[in-house]
Amino acid sequence: MNLLGQFDAEVCGKEIRDDSNFQWRVARAPQGSLQPDDFSWVESPVTEPGACEVLLKTLYLGLAPVMRMYMQGGAAAGEVPLRPGDLIHGRGVAQVIKSRHPHWREGDLVQGQIGWQTYKVSAMTPAEKMFRVHLHGLPALYACKTLGMTGLSAHAGLFACGEPRADDTLVLSGAAGGVGSIVSQLAANVAGCRVIGIAGGPEKCDLVGQQGCVAAIDYKSDDLQQRLKDLCPHGIDCYFDNVGGETLATVLEHLAHRARIVLCGSISEYAREQPFGLTNYTRLRSKDARMQGFFVYNHLDRWETVMAELAGWIHDGRLRPRHDVTAGFQNMPKALARLYAGLNQGAAICDVRGEPESSL
Numbered sequence: 001m002n003l004l005g006q007f008d009a010e011v012c013g014k015e016i017r018d019d020s021n022f023q024w025r026v027a028r029a030p031q032g033s034l035q036p037d038d039f040s041w042v043e044s045p046v047t048e049p050g051a052c053e054v055l056l057k058t059l060y061l062g063l064a065p066v067m068r069m070y071m072q073g074g075a076a077a078g079e080v081p082l083r084p085g086d087l088i089h090g091r092g093v094a095q096v097i098k099s100r101h102p103h104w105r106e107g108d109l110v111q112g113q114i115g116w117q118t119y120k121v122s123a124m125t126p127a128e129k130m131f132r133v134h135l136h137g138l139p140a141l142y143a144c145k146t147l148g149m150t151g152l153s154a155h156a157g158l159f160a161c162g163e164p165r166a167d168d169t170l171v172l173s174g175a176a177g178g179v180g181s182i183v184s185q186l187a188a189n190v191a192g193c194r195v196i197g198i199a200g201g202p203e204k205c206d207l208v209g210q211q212g213c214v215a216a217i218d219y220k221s222d223d224l225q226q227r228l229k230d231l232c233p234h235g236i237d238c239y240f241d242n243v244g245g246e247t248l249a250t251v252l253e254h255l256a257h258r259a260r261i262v263l264c265g266s267i268s269e270y271a272r273e274q275p276f277g278l279t280n281y282t283r284l285r286s287k288d289a290r291m292q293g294f295f296v297y298n299h300l301d302r303w304e305t306v307m308a309e310l311a312g313w314i315h316d317g318r319l320r321p322r323h324d325v326t327a328g329f330q331n332m333p334k335a336l337a338r339l340y341a342g343l344n345q346g347a348a349i350c351d352v353r354g355e356p357e358s359s360l
């Protein structure tokens, strides 16, 4: 069944060429589930770089749940809220194809805030958070998410906030997604935790089992309360939360003494009109537990160290990145909608110049 078939018709007739810049912009603030009419397709000439600027050609763009929040004009940390007509924010990997900048040469690879477009002229300012890509012997695709903000989020959230210890029982939600698939492997294979993953559907639960988890819980069909009781008889030492809402509330009923809860994301709440009102946060008190949020942009000072560490774990087999690649820039709106429909497995990436598929 093609769950997002309404996006396929919108792709027809849209082709990207090298002689123009193609963009996806906000057409209107999304309400409820994402729709093709929330996005507008714009073609414009490719601009020449000025003094101290470069022309970038986009290779890969990452998809992230937060993009929908940007489109809604909400106060999403780190980037300017968007209004109808604005270019949609998006980080990815690009190549310098013309340079009038003293520090960048043609051919250099860049990771940063490119936006949903096929070319970008950039002064490479700190506001764009551009990083030189060091591939560490890995394909350029890896620099889009695993050796990018997704990898940094997983690393910072797990190690700096979660402080995992060997033999901890660590539970995570969104376990088959981009951040989650990295966290589960690092928690199991680097920190030595006993990891239990929560994900939607049997296929994703199978996948979670291949990522170092000793057990998987299907939140769509299992009794989460009962499964946590059975699987965590001594309580949960660390919970890495990607989804918020009812799942977080249920986990709070199963904490171990001095448990740590990492607030990474709350995707179950992003499309709701009213946020979920968490009432049982007081469970932290009786367990001397703590709940700590983090924002990836506050951890950028450790970029090089973390990327080198992640690359090392990929090379020694402790981290096997899973990429969910959509081919063709035309399919960006559908690729974002896939996250909210739970269709992605691993880190969601658009191969901008890949051959678009008729049905994803």
Ligand SMILES: NC(=O)c1ccc[n+]([C@@H]2O[C@H](COP(=O)([O-])OP(=O)(O)OC[C@H]3O[C@@H](n4cnc5c(N)ncnc54)[C@H](OP(=O)(O)O)[C@@H]3O)[C@@H](O)[C@H]2O)c1
Residues within 6 Å of the ligand: 063, 064, 065, 066, 149, 150, 153, 174, 175, 176, 177, 178, 179, 180, 198, 199, 200, 201, 204, 242, 243, 263, 264, 265, 266, 267, 268, 269, 294, 295, 296, 297, 338, 339, 340, 341, 342, 343, 344, 345, 346, 347, 348
């Ligand atoms: N704090 C930070 O700095 C930071 C940085 C990056 C990301 N994040 C957050 O981390 C989380 C994961 O991001 P990601 O980029 O790795 O996305 P992702 O996990 O690859 O994709 C989103 C996944 O969320 C699940 N989902 C969708 N709707 C849901 C719902 N209503 N209830 C429960 N689960 C739902 C789906 O998996 P299932 O099929 O399993 O439901 C979907 O595959 C997001 O909440 C994101 O906002 C935070």
